[in-house]
Amino acid sequence: MKKIIICLFAAVLSVSMIGCKGEVESGTDGYKAGDVALEKIKIGDVVYEYTSEVYVTGKDGAIIEGKENSENYAGVFVAGRKVKLSPYIMSKYEVTQEFYTAVMTGQKVNINGEEIILSESPFCCRGDKDGYKLMLTGEEQKYRAAENMTWFDAVYFCNVLSEKTDLTKAYNITVTAVDTWGCITDAVVTLVSGANGYRLPTEAEWEFAARGGNPTKPEWDYIFSGAIKTDGTNYIRKINVDLDSVGWYWYNLLSGETSENGAVSHTEGYGTHHVGKKSANLLGIFDMSGNVCEWCYDVFDGIVKKNDSAYIENGIVINPLGATSNSVRVIRGGSWADDANNCSVCYRYRETQKDWYSYLGFRVVRNAK
8 A cells, every 4th residue: 555645634116205304215124135226315405416325235235255266355254254234325435525524614513612514525546736736637526535534534424324315314423623724523423223214334334335335247247336347367467467447556546547657756647537537337336446545444353253243143254344443444445545456345454543644535335235
């Protein structure tokens, strides 16, 4: 993981849940994996682009049998481990700069009697000032993937988005520390069981979606999310043209095509990219390999175990959540600042939950009915 300089500064039947603050459309029981769950999110009178959502599973959820895989490491679905995921919905795109700002504008917290304003645009990839991270011609700044927020910022965003769309918040959050730049660096966070609001994906949910949501399909074993591999390639290669069709990484930032020379700062394309410019995976989800790494909910604790702290029934791990305690959280998917191997669907990494980087963003999920 390259540490880039940290910036300081459906077609289905649906029923609308419309409130004075926002609107989210949820599908009926007739959906299947890959169906559109929501065309776009509307907050107030504004409809936001690149906020579409899809059903990742059918109404019965999914059961995944882990297996050995010599060309593409098993990730969290290791041999001998059986995982069950409840039905859920995922955003097709990483959260954009525009949408992050729209949700977080005006957010304040009170710590020991002091009111503190949270950052509404912590992004490092702005393309302004000295032009350090310029976007490619034809892309729009507001649609670049949001980045440079802590894990705490990401879960707080989820709660605010739930509030603005009249959904039940997925977290109980008590903020205890905010840094000079308005990013949350410490908080007490607990998951609200059964809430229908927005949240970060668990690691298992993230990987299941990245692999295309169907273990019986060839796409499940693709190295990258949605990209067929070239004969003779494997997930450990740092330079890999297979990634060009679906993701942005260190060696294709400047044109979209892999170059042996890699990225160059102060050049168009250096940094994050406009979401959804590459091809989607089997579920219609974009940028799950490359662009920005994505925060997951789980605490990171090294090697995935067959049985972890999640609820287990008849030998099946139900909705795994990772380790019970630690200060580091799982990140997945790789980024513009990474080699190709870090962008594979199997690569697991972590960052301390209070830290923020120009390669680190997120996407959201919510429980399906």
